[in-house]
Amino acid sequence: MAEIFTAMFEHFSWKSALLLYEDDKEARDCYFTLEGVYHLMTNFNIKIYAVNQEDHFDTDDILQNIYDTEVVIMCMGADKIREIMLAAHRRRFTNGSYVFFNVELFNVSSYGNGSWKRGDKYDSDAKQAYASLNTVTLLRTVKPEFENFSMEMRKSTEKAGLHDCKDCGSVNMFVEGFHDAMLLYAMALHEAMKNGYSKKNGTAITSNMWNRTFEGIAGQVSMDGNGDRHGDFSLMAMTNVEAGTYEVVANYFGVNGTFQLLPGFNADHFTLRGRHKVHSEMPDKSCGLGVSALTGVIVGAVLGTIMLIAFYFFRKNYRITIERRTHSEEDDTGKHRQLREDSIRSNFSAA
Structure with missing residues (x-):
C-alpha cells in the first residue's frame, strides 16, 4: 500500500499528507494498513490522526489538521468518511486545493458507486464532495x-x-x-x-x-x-459527477513500480490548484520538543548515565577497599593477640 502512495507523491510532487484512520483496538486493520505508509514515506511531511471507533470525532479538529497538508489519506467506516467529506466540502476543501484518498480494504467491485448516498438532504452535497475523493484498493479482478x-x-x-x-x-x-x-x-x-x-x-x-x-x-x-510480496492496487475516481459513479482510472503493479493509466484517468484531477502555503519542512519527530531542547535532554540523559556508572564502580571499589582493610586489621589483631598470649605463657614459665 505504501508503494503506490510513494509513487503518486513523487509523480505529482506532493510534499505532505495527513493519515486519518479509525482504530478499533482489536483487529486494527486500518492501523496496520497505514502504519506501512507512515514508515515508508519518511521523505515527506506526514501527520497522523487516529479516531476511536466508539467515540464521536471532532470534524473541526480534523479539518484544522488537514489545513496545512496537501493530501488526506483516510481509512475508516463509510459513514465517517461521508461526514468528513461533507465537512470538508462546506469549508471548500474540495475545490482542488487538497487531494483526498480513501483506502478500501475490501476487494468489492460495487464500492464507490452510490457510497455517498444515504437518502437524506445531504446527498447532493455528498455527491459533489465525493468528486474529490479517490479510492485505493486491491487490484480489480x-x-x-x-x-x-x-x-x-x-x-x-x-x-x-x-x-x-x-x-x-x-x-x-x-x-x-x-x-x-x-x-x-x-x-x-x-x-x-x-x-x-x-x-x-x-x-x-x-x-x-x-x-x-x-x-x-x-x-x-x-x-x-x-x-x-509486490502489491498490486487499483486507483478509483468519480468519472461521472452527474451520476456519482466511480471507475478504475489506473492500476499500479508493484513488481516493476509502474502505473497503467486507463481511459478514465485525468491528470488535472490529481493536480493541486489554488494552494495555500504548506509547510515544506520535514516532520518533527521529537514529540513537540525543539532541536535545542531535545539535544539538552539527550545530553542530560547521557551525563546522568555516566554518573550512575561512575558511582556504581566507585561504590564497588570502595566496598572492596573497606573489606580488605577490615580483613587486614583482623589479621593484625589476631597476630597481636597471639603474641601477647605467647608472652604471658613465657612469663609464667619463667616465674
Missing part, C-alpha cells in the same frame, strides 16, 4: 475463481452464524493475502520434498518462496528476493 472464492467466504460466514459481522463475507487484503500465502507455502513445500528435502527443512522451503511469480486468487502474485 474479474477472475471467476475470485468470484467463487468470495461466494464461499459468504457461505462460510453464514454457516458460522456470523450474521452481525460487518464485511465478514467480503474478501479484504488480509484474507486474500492469507489465501495466497498458504498457496505459496504449499507450492514451496511440494518442490522441496520433490528435490529430496524433508518437510521440516525450513531453509529449503523458504528459499523456494523467494523470487517467484504465481497465480493467486485475485491475480498474479510476485515475491522478491527478501520474501516480500
Whole structure:
C-alpha cells in the first residue's frame, strides 16, 4: 500500500499528507494498513490522526489538521468518511486545493458507486464532495475463481452464524493475502520434498518462496528476493459527477513500480490548484520538543548515565577497599593477640 502512495507523491510532487484512520483496538486493520505508509514515506511531511471507533470525532479538529497538508489519506467506516467529506466540502476543501484518498480494504467491485448516498438532504452535497475523493484498493479482478472464492467466504460466514459481522463475507487484503500465502507455502513445500528435502527443512522451503511469480486468487502474485510480496492496487475516481459513479482510472503493479493509466484517468484531477502555503519542512519527530531542547535532554540523559556508572564502580571499589582493610586489621589483631598470649605463657614459665 505504501508503494503506490510513494509513487503518486513523487509523480505529482506532493510534499505532505495527513493519515486519518479509525482504530478499533482489536483487529486494527486500518492501523496496520497505514502504519506501512507512515514508515515508508519518511521523505515527506506526514501527520497522523487516529479516531476511536466508539467515540464521536471532532470534524473541526480534523479539518484544522488537514489545513496545512496537501493530501488526506483516510481509512475508516463509510459513514465517517461521508461526514468528513461533507465537512470538508462546506469549508471548500474540495475545490482542488487538497487531494483526498480513501483506502478500501475490501476487494468489492460495487464500492464507490452510490457510497455517498444515504437518502437524506445531504446527498447532493455528498455527491459533489465525493468528486474529490479517490479510492485505493486491491487490484480489480474479474477472475471467476475470485468470484467463487468470495461466494464461499459468504457461505462460510453464514454457516458460522456470523450474521452481525460487518464485511465478514467480503474478501479484504488480509484474507486474500492469507489465501495466497498458504498457496505459496504449499507450492514451496511440494518442490522441496520433490528435490529430496524433508518437510521440516525450513531453509529449503523458504528459499523456494523467494523470487517467484504465481497465480493467486485475485491475480498474479510476485515475491522478491527478501520474501516480500509486490502489491498490486487499483486507483478509483468519480468519472461521472452527474451520476456519482466511480471507475478504475489506473492500476499500479508493484513488481516493476509502474502505473497503467486507463481511459478514465485525468491528470488535472490529481493536480493541486489554488494552494495555500504548506509547510515544506520535514516532520518533527521529537514529540513537540525543539532541536535545542531535545539535544539538552539527550545530553542530560547521557551525563546522568555516566554518573550512575561512575558511582556504581566507585561504590564497588570502595566496598572492596573497606573489606580488605577490615580483613587486614583482623589479621593484625589476631597476630597481636597471639603474641601477647605467647608472652604471658613465657612469663609464667619463667616465674
